[in-house]
Amino acid sequence: MSASPRIAFLASTVPNAQQALEAMAARHGQHPPEEADVICALGGDGFMLQTLHRHGGLDKPVYGMKLGTVGFLMNHFHADNLLERIAAAEPAKLRPLEMLAQTESGTSTGSLAYNEVSLLRQTRQAAHIRIGLNGQTRLDELICDGVMVATPAGSTAYNFSAHGPILPLGSHTIALTPIAAFRPRRWRGAILKADTEIRFEVLDPYKRPVSVTADSHETRDVVEVVIRESADRTVTLLFDPEHNLEERILSEQFVV
Template identity: 30%
Template sequence: MIIALFPNINKQLSKDLAIDIREFLNSQNITVVAEDEKAQVIGAIPLSEIDLTTISFMISMGGDGSILKLVHKYAHLDIPILGINLGHLGFMADVPISDLYPSLQDLIKGCFQLHKRVVIEGKSTSHKGCFAVNDIVVHRGSNRCLVKIAIHIDGVYLNTFEADGIIIATPNGSTAYSLSAGGPIISPDLEALVLTPICPHTISNCPIVLPANQKIQIEYLSNYDPIEIHADGLNYYELKKSEIFEITRSKKNFKLVSLPRRDYFSTLRTKLGWSGKLR
């Protein structure tokens, strides 16, 4: 088995822990690889020396943002990711340091589930397109006032929102920016998308949940500066007046390793600080 380790070697905790993880995995007869500039530091084999398609798992060390960066950097690979959390509890990076080695044992033994989560793609006539694991955000950008954005679903007119923007989130991203903007939490295993207006002028403009296979067309109507499109907060594009941006469900999935020692709902309760108790 080959496991790719992705630490932040500029942070002492991450670097030291990566060395310990590499030693532990090597003791279990597992080959550990890392990006070339990090491999020598932690004693792993450089990625450039192997066929990347032979990697069984990627281990991200950081938070949910680290996982998103990893997915985008290696978008051409279809490898499951396990997230080790080195900061605040994450929804994706949910393995704490305190439970690290029992979790790695579960991974090695095959005691895990593989969740294939929805990924979305966006494109317009002016750029080649993008994809997102969490969300695609259409925002007013440098404009100082609300902008008008028309939405069509499978070619059928839905509404024109006068707002700061629109968030189109996957179930995985429903607990990110969309939640902060008043959107619902969607179970990550559902095939759905949520469209959430950002600060709409009309308070009756509520979030709407849609089937993931429906095509969402976004048209910018205001006579202002171009607005901004952000995919997972990593890729940036501009959308000009009358230009249409189209969002569809991607053919690819994001594969996240889920261990029996953790579950989504316990992470949800802890992350959101829910205090309800069984009676």
């Protein structure tokens, strides 16, 4: 990357992020994401995920600065020395999950997830879900509030709150984690190879409807969901050396 990269500044709608957008664009110039060397996302983790979904296909590195509530995927915000920070930043490559959902009406919905794909019951009735891995049934019936599949980058978020494992970045694994499992009561989930194909079949979907969410994209009334790691899509996030993603994921395992 050149010493003066072309930067596309993007910001969430919160006032301080919009103010930072105006100031940073005035100082460093503003370029469309398609023409930029690097994308600079100003906001929180939610906005970072939006940025990856909207512009991940451009294959441009993304440098985020926290101007939101949660900033696990972001660097600290400082108005000064941005070019030096980008030049010294360490890359972290993330590979998203691909989700394909079939609904009761017969439609199909596909989406990517950089954090997790989660199935959740839509009503007071517990969900009944069959789980298959690579074409083989592994759990005939999980009675639960839901179940999720998380990437290493997403394993410290909703997955960890549901008592799922934290996965090291670059471990080539994904987490399969139940949400409030009732039966089997002692099943805590599994750590799987990243290339595992996971198939969820919703049992009795009319009485016990289930929705699926890939990051923030929700599809309701699903009957089957297939999840696999993307074979050809990656995104590169840039992190300050003292604030790199791998170290933060490791540190999360020692928070008491």
